[in-house]
Amino acid sequence: MVEMIDINMEDLASPAEAMFAIALERGSILRVPNPSFLLNDAERALIANGISGGSAKNISYDADTCGLKGTGAEGVEREVLAALMARYARFAEALVRDVAPAYGPGLTLGRTSFRPVEIAGRETSWRKDDRRRHVDAFPSTPTGGARILRVFMNIDQLGASRRWRAGPDFEAYASTFLPRVPRPVPGAASVLAGLGITKSRRTVYDQLMLGLHDAAKRDMAWQANAPAREIEFSPGQVWMCFTDQIPHAAISGRNALEQSFYIGADVLVAPGQSPLAVLSRLTGRNVARPLF
Numbered sequence: 001m002v003e004m005i006d007i008n009m010e011d012l013a014s015p016a017e018a019m020f021a022i023a024l025e026r027g028s029i030l031r032v033p034n035p036s037f038l039l040n041d042a043e044r045a046l047i048a049n050g051i052s053g054g055s056a057k058n059i060s061y062d063a064d065t066c067g068l069k070g071t072g073a074e075g076v077e078r079e080v081l082a083a084l085m086a087r088y089a090r091f092a093e094a095l096v097r098d099v100a101p102a103y104g105p106g107l108t109l110g111r112t113s114f115r116p117v118e119i120a121g122r123e124t125s126w127r128k129d130d131r132r133r134h135v136d137a138f139p140s141t142p143t144g145g146a147r148i149l150r151v152f153m154n155i156d157q158l159g160a161s162r163r164w165r166a167g168p169d170f171e172a173y174a175s176t177f178l179p180r181v182p183r184p185v186p187g188a189a190s191v192l193a194g195l196g197i198t199k200s201r202r203t204v205y206d207q208l209m210l211g212l213h214d215a216a217k218r219d220m221a222w223q224a225n226a227p228a229r230e231i232e233f234s235p236g237q238v239w240m241c242f243t244d245q246i247p248h249a250a251i252s253g254r255n256a257l258e259q260s261f262y263i264g265a266d267v268l269v270a271p272g273q274s275p276l277a278v279l280s281r282l283t284g285r286n287v288a289r290p291l292f
Helices: 009-013 017-025 041-049 075-099 101-106 170-180 188-194 204-218 220-225 275-283
Strands: 004-006 029-032 059-062 067-069 107-115 147-154 162-166 229-233 238-242 248-252 256-263
Touching (some): 017 029, 017 101, 017 238, 059 075, 204 220
Antiparallel strands (some): 059 107, 107 256, 147 238, 147 256
């Protein structure tokens, strides 16, 4: 069963902070019930009034260009939203560095996103349906074994909780679906990288993780019957976890901020717990090697 650990901001100044990275890496969710991140009046009004996401489920923010994608907001509203997301990215990075100082040298900032649309009832394809449990693997962004750590916050202004279903543990999940992962097409990884479709060449690990993601989302019997924990995150709460390790589904909720990070394998505190290590053990081979 997925473990939930509540932490207070003052805990981060204590010797116990070394244990938080270990908890994350063994598949726990860390929750901060009372974070220091607060919305200002303009941000609260913007969220309460609703933000257009157009046809996209996510509004994304690029810290390098300070640009927004996926929103119809213009003028002052667009400026308020961009400032909110930039401020959240800084907050999330500082929080991760406080929770797990060891990650600092291997910490890479990923996408910042805002999810204004209610999840429940949203029509989408099976592969993009976040209401189905899955582990994260990004088709265009191979990680080669670097971890995907994500920091979420519920900022809904009308009291809606964000509901998750999480579990089972990664090894049970991988053992179930590894036999269903298709063999890679020879040469495909090099072609995809050469055409710029992927940001780098996929490894065996990346191919397996994408296959596990798809196999789980296709299997509706597993979705209905595999062990899982139901979790509610109230407005104002922050939580973080390795979403490449915990099978998770967001089944209802709206107005959530999210910051992704990539954590280098060389800075992990418990590397034997990582999906890279588990998949190498289950397959009996080095899955970090490149695909050809």
